Amino acid sequence: MSSAAVTRQSVLHGRAAEEAAVRLLLDRARQGAGGALALLGSPGIGKTAVLDLAGTLAGDFAVLRVRGIRQETHLPLSGLHALLHPVAGLIRSHVLTWALRLGRSDGGVALPAALLEFLRELAGPEPVLVCVDDLHLLDAASREALTFAARRVAGERIALLFTAWDAAGPPGELPGDVPVRTLEPLDQAATRALAAELLPGNLSDDLRGSLERLSRGNPLALRELVESLSAEQLAGLAPAPDSLPVHGRLHRAHADRLAGLPEDTRFLLLLLAADPGLDTATLILAAEPADPLSLLAPAENAGVIRAEGERYVYTDETVRAVAYAEAPLARRRAAHRLLGDLLDGQSRRLARAWHRAVALDGPPERLAAELAAAASTATRHGHPGPSLAYERAARLTGHDASRAEWLAAAARHAWVSGDFPRARSLLSWLRRPVASDSSRGQAELMYGRLELLSGNADSARDKLLAAAGWLVEHDRLVGVKALLQAAEASYLAGDIRALHAIAGQAAVLRRGDDCVTAQLMFEYLEGIAATFSGRHRAAAGPLRRVVELASAVSSPVTLVWACVASLLLGEDATAIELSARAVDTARRRGAVSVVPQLLESMIQAQFWLGRYSSVAAHATEGLRLAQESGQLNAAAQHLAWLAHAAAVQGDAESCRDRAHAAIELAESHGLGIATTLGNWALAHLDLSIGRPAEAAARLRGRHGNDHVVIRVMASPHFIEAATRTGDRRRAAAALRVLERWAASTGSPDRLALVARCRALLAAPGEAGELFCEALELHRQGACRFETARTQLLYGGALRRERRPGAAREHLHGALETFERLGAVLWSERARAELRASGEAVVHVSPAGDPERLLTAQQLRIARLVAEGATNREVAERLFLSPRTIDHHLRNVFVRLGVRSRVELARLLS
Template sequence: MSLAPSTTQARTLRGRSGEQDAVRRLLDRARDGSGGALLLLGAPGTGRTALLDHAARLAGGFTVLRARGVPAESHLAFSGLHGLLRPVRDAPAQLPRAQAAVLRKALDLGVADGGLALAAAVLDLLSAMAARRPVLACVDDLHHLDAASREVLLFAARRLDGERVALLLASHDDRTAPGGIPSLVLGPLPAAASRELLGDLSPGLGEDLRAALERVAHGNPLALTELAGSLSPGQLAGTSPPPGSPPPGGRLWRAHTARLAGLTGEARHLLLLVAADPSLDTATLVRVAEHPDALLALEPAEGAGIVRAEGDRYAFAEPVMASVVYSGASLARRRAAHRLLADVLDQDHQRLRRAWHRAVALDGPAEELAAELAEAAEAAPPRSGHPEPFLALERAAELTGRGDLKAARLAAAARHASSSGHPRRARSLLARLSTLTVAEDMRGQAELLRGDLELLGGETGNAHDRFLAAAGWLLDRDRPLGVRALVRAAEASYTAGDNRGFLAIARRAAAVRRPDEGPAAELMFEYLAGVAATFRGRHTEAATPLHQVLRLAPAAHGPAMLVWAGAASLLLGQEANALMLATRAVDIARGRGGASALPQLLESVIQAEIWMGRYASVADNAVEGLRLAQETGQLNTAGHHLAWLALTAAVLGDEETCRVRATAALELADAHGLGVVGALGNWALAHLDLAAGRVADAAGRLRAQRRNGHVVVRVMATPIFIEAAARTGDREQAGSALRVLDRWVASTRSPDRLALAARCHALLAGPGEAEELFRHALDLHLRGTCEFETARTQLLYGSALRRDRRPGAAREHLHSALETFERFGARLWVGQARGELRAAGQTVRSTCATRPEQAAGPAARTGRAARSDKSEQLTAQQHQIARMVAEGATNREVAAQLFLSPRTVEHHLRNVFAKLGVRSRVELARLLS
């Protein structure tokens, strides 16, 4: 029997699976006679009521009681208890006469004698009811419940162990969290859950509008729901600006304005100033208020949990509240607040903020304000805080009357939005250029930016066409940008796996090249020439322009130039130099605050590290790259990092994770024309097949890729293909692949790559020739840096010696290989090495822990252990998993977000708990907060 209103259809609660599991466990314990209580704490709109409804739906066979705290009744003693027990008004008859009388007196008259009589009577009543069927009691808005009812219910909540009773309480005020009662905090929804919820509410919502709603809602599910429901036809069509706050009059708006209503006018004025400038420090706030005790007016707001002090400034405890405070003020009050702030922000480093407040307040002629704001935005240092330069430039464009100048400022705003990691906003700003008169050079710049955005998150074919169009507009107007557009078009062809397209662009570049090019343009022309010659297999010819790129690199001032120089280093076999250049590019981008560039720049670091066999570092950088790519809307870049993570999972022998990530990468590759991503995903799966002993499968994957796969990845995967083909008897194709590899390797003089070629020759050698080639390969490995490939050569050599009936000689190499594989945590290769040792007549025991992070090397492990902060002991992937779990994500949600299997997440989480010395998710959340 349920005595609560029922919902006929269950509703999916996005991002709350962990909380739903906690509610389910509470009900299961109550069914089994081990009941208890749970307190749900969360801001308005975070889903407390939805979870209570969910509990009621799950409580089949329970007696369900519901009550809600109401502010208008908070002064009426026992009004809350009356609401909870009124549906079972005859139940007190189950109690002894004295207890029944005490309970009826409280419910009928609102009075009770002192002591424990009433609280004990309520507890005994719930117990008596539960003797017939379990009981679920749900109390919403506990903070509004009258104090007498709250005291009685909390008394019962602490004494439900051994009863068939579940008491579920919900409050937005953590001051009501009593001791002895487990609590669960409902934080903001993860980004993925917010997107899913908006997809449920408005399936056809455009990406730009979706992103705007997510910015306003800050992960609050009710805010997302009400925002999606309030959209006008103009907002849905993109002709009207998106909403800047939850809809006035909605449930969330009313909840927040009710909390504000009890504050003084002075407190609300100070809150408006904080909402108008999130960077406002307390010293400046005091200057605006013009008397030293002004901040005392904010104490009630602090006490009510509306704002909290964070260092030298105030911040809203619930970000949505800031938009309610700001939008709820009249236009006149908002403009007055901005004028006050502009007057006190008089330091040089506050120039952008001052111009912003003047522009919003319309404190002067529009054109003058626009010029001041645009100039300040362009001169602002990286990570300058509020407002972001792209917002300032957008506002400047809105105040500009001249069409060409308005277009220039919109284009600049789009450029800043893209570089700061807001690609959707950049696209929206560029779309507004279509209605304006745009100069040819600016049209080319805009098209170049559109190409960049398309290459990061759209289709490579569209990006290629946009880059070529930009080059046509720019080559005669802005030479360096025009050449850059050509290089970017070539990179789009490279990403698509279109070798012919790349070569065609290289020929076009050679045709437009001039003898008096500047250093930057010269570097780009030499880069295209060198890569094109490499793709044609003319490695000797390629060396000259590639060396020219390295000669010009020291004068390069941008990360992109360093990346191209790093690529030239890799083609020349100079892995360490490539890593140095790529790392320098990443450092420059971090210093500039270029969030959008980092995921791509990390790819260049990873490419160098792959050749050096630094797989733990590859995984760390790819995890960071994947996170940043997801946060900045770069689907294609995310695909690259997924593919690299699939490869590192293959090295570690984590079959399930490798397949999950490779499949995700391949799906992106098919949808967006990412030939290089598809090739990397297939390479990862082939490596996994080879490690697992599925030699024919590995050969088949790479054989298909050799026919129409990406040229660079094809060469990188050649050693695996030759090994697999040789072991399956396809010596003809293996020999053909080796001839291609020999030509490139011979031109690089890299000992690691020469060692790989020597190993491949050994695999294809005739009787009596292999041993010398294996020894030569090992000698070359000693001069290189890739320990993992050294171990792979030792394994193959040892296996050959064992088959040649020389077990003693074989064991020496097999032991060395096993030790390296164990140190890297490469469990499938560990299994192969142990199998060979057993076949060579030796029983093998594990002597090294197979933990993936050990591949970082002794120096890195020592440095990590020396750090005092416990969280520094985690790998990048473990830290990301820990952070997501601490924010309330379940294992399945983490697995979906990071493209892992739930089993792998569980494995990592156990290691996190062990490293940090915690025993539960609650302790983890406390530690990381």
């Protein structure tokens, strides 16, 4: 055993709940209500760091600390000897003294009682904290004495804090009646914060993503990965690591754990590591004549594996990787050969081909061909997956053409599944001069798609155009798709001229015998180009044909274009139906990379229908998925939509945080669409707080508002702001553009906005009829929020015409809708108008539980804080600034009448 001094640690990322539990334990010990707490978790998860923090927080305590060491587990009382050695001179108990000296205990209650009495004596002048790291590795006698004391300190100034591996051993090794907290892996926000602390400076998105995936939220894994990085890897000149350092502490800890298991058990564990999808029936065949269940029992008892349905799985993927890496090469090949012989049937065709290829069980060319053929018909779910299979086939073959074809397929599958770093690594091989024109075109296409998701929009367009030039002669359909995606890059950038040029380039490739997918793409390009020119009537025909053709396609990417066409036609319900179908298809196929883009179309449709809670929910999900997969361009748009939802709810701080984050990201990537969306959200907020001049300036184009489609969508806000500042000329010009688009859609919701804008520009005697027309159209539509906005504007106009009675009818309707939707600032505007109309309006705060007292955002923040999260952790999780969280939290305390986080936790428990 060894005793260690406590050192001050930096902030523990993602461990707010554990810190709160430790603080509570120490506070109770100070007050004479001692106790114990056991922290469980896998190696490297941060248990020791929590002990270090406890030692730092216990500055007024006498701190005793010991760490279990496997080499001394068999030495009786070696644990107590190490724990008490620093204070041995204070021990007066003969029982305790002789037991430690002889290393022997009679097994009765005398020694544990003597330890408890000594701790009580030590706690006379100051409270005592006992920290035991890796309790499961202590000798049995020491463990029994310490857990005996832990059960009897309720009325003492003593705190005991234990750590142990989860499911570390047989019953009795851990204190079953002591409170337990299990440390879970760090979430993405905490992992990124720790990575930034360990490696200051800008990490590439690929490297950051690789570190996050490999570490799986384990702090020690992340630390060792960072320490293992070479200068070339940091500079992006070499591939990121693909496994934990073999000589690292975490790898060795898992290897030691596995080494303690029987040899036959370790071979079955190797089979499970080689094939994570292995079913128990195949495992039984592999273990004959022995019983595999009895052989796996030691591993299950040790917490290495667990039963899950019809198979066994590793409790920790890191342990699976270690179990495979620790086996000698010959033993690994033998395991793969055995599995290749045992697996049969079409459902495991790819797995069988994979195992035979890894075992080199036959001529390499034949194995490569079998593996590629199996990959071509396989789903993306399960092990090994098409991307890995194609790569293995490429490495086995000696034919350049086959290698290039299979590498391109491997990169394509990696891209679709959202593994962009792997896709880029595979593509670098394809770009070599030996590759064919078609293969180099495929590589350029993949690079362009990756750039479209996470890079500069102009650069993506150039790469995709280059790919189209390579591909159109070899695979016309893929070449046309590359052109369409180049047009998408131009759309994101707001570059009308480039989009028109691409549409013209594609038009000459059209044929009368085109397949449905090709027809849809050509129609979409024609319709979107006409829309960008403001020729909405000309765009309607092609866009309508896109929607009609959508019923005959199943590709999620193709369905995205149909969703956009529906939105431009004003058919929001159809857009939601198509996007829901696309999202479902993508998830079933494992096509992670397209889900954030699909959610963008769904969000825009929900926005037009006034479903702002759905906008916020789907934008939050889209942002999470985009950040996890490194899709920064999609992340910018989802941030902007979250800013819109916050503007509707009147959450000014969150709106500004998210809009500015979206604009900053968009400007660095040349995304005119996200820049304009962000400024539109800020303009909405300006209007709601009575700042029309600022709103008009934002929407006039002075803040990078240069995306024509979004500018048209935002024109109702601009026209309202411009008329209130006297800029009727610009307002009238914007209305003419809005009229052309709305008329081409026939959508009641959009036509209602046109009528409202006409009313704002009309002479006083003519506005009333137009407002009534707008309200009638609203009744035919679906967006209740915009109906309330029209009622508010009409009510205000009636009040200024000195018709207070008529005004109140509309203002009450607006107020009721705003309150139901949680639109705080707009509710205040409606109340102000009612007061100006001569009606005394008293705002009655909702009574009852926190769900009625708080907004949705405040309630979410309150719950996270009550669970122990710090302001910074809440900010990272909700994509806000710590300053905004602090602002919200102050309001939460006021509304709920609490004064501290402890009171908040009690109220929400």
